[in-house]
Amino acid sequence: MTTERTLGLIKPDGLERGKQGQILDVILKKGFKIVAMKQLRLTKAQAEGFYAEHSARPFFASLCEYMTSGPIIALALEKENAIADWRTLMGATNPEKADPGTIRKEFAVDLEKNTVHGSDSSQSAHREVPYFFSALER
Ligand code: CMP
Numbered sequence: 469m470t471t472e473r474t475l476g477l478i479k480p481d482g483l484e485r486g487k488q489g490q491i492l493d494v495i496l497k498k499g500f501k502i503v504a505m506k507q508l509r510l511t512k513a514q515a516e517g518f519y520a521e522h523s524a525r526p527f528f529a530s531l532c533e534y535m536t537s538g539p540i541i542a543l544a545l546e547k548e549n550a551i552a553d554w555r556t557l558m559g560a561t562n563p564e565k566a567d568p569g570t571i572r573k574e575f576a577v578d579l580e581k582n583t584v585h586g587s588d589s590s591q592s593a594h595r596e597v598p599y600f601f602s603a604l605e606r
Contacts, residue, residue, distance in 0.1 A: 472550040473503065473606075475596035477585035480538035483507075487575050488541055491584065494571060495545065498557055504544035504606045510536050518599055527580065534580055542600040551593055554586040 476495070478488050495502065510518070515532040522528050545554055559570025563582055566573035576582040587593035597606060 469548040471546060471548055472590070472593065473544055473546045473597055474551045474554050474587045474593045475585070475600065476543035476545050476554055478541040478543070479581070479583055479585060480534065480540055481577050481581035482575060482583045483539050483541065485575075487583065491571055491575065492541075494557070495543070498553070500545040500547050500550065500554070502543055503546045504601045505541065506600070506605075507539050507541050508600075509539045512536055518596070531580060544597050544601055544606050551587055551590060555588065558584045558586050 478491055482488055482491060492502070512532060515535040516523070519528065519531060519535070522531065525531075547553065557571060559566030559572035559576075561572075561582060562579045563572040563576035564579075566576070571584050572582050576584075587596045
């Protein structure tokens with residue numbers, strides 16, 4: 469297995485309910501190294517650019533509105549097999565289908581307000597980490 473980096477986001481519902489501390493604790497306890505971290509609020513254009521691959525989906529407008537509704541925390545996470553392991557730790561996109569012990573099972577509100585995001589492939593990670601962090605920050 470090789471050391472990888474992936475993008476993690478703690479979404480507005482997580483910060484609004486004050487869950488970021490508990491989520492960061494789980495991430496660290498599972499052996500991820502946080503190589504970069506920042507709190508920010510996305511503009512509409514930034515949210516639309518980040519989720520461009522979903523632009524034709526019926527939930528796109530609502531998703532972008534939600535993702536700009538409050539601050540988020542962006543994380544560059546590193547460990548062996550980080551991309552798959554972060555997706556496993558997050559749980560299924562729909563929290564109703566997420567396994568016990570996953571972040572979404574424990575913290576998510578619904579399919580849209582699902583508390584965390586993670587890159588879904590190596591290709592996505594290579595696009596998404598630099599979307600949030602400059603070369604000097606990671
Ligand atoms: P995320 O993993 O960030 O990727 C796309 C996001 O769109 C997803 O998490 C949810 O927050 C949101 N979303 C809303 N509705 C759906 C849906 N029907 N299928 C997938 N994602 C959805």
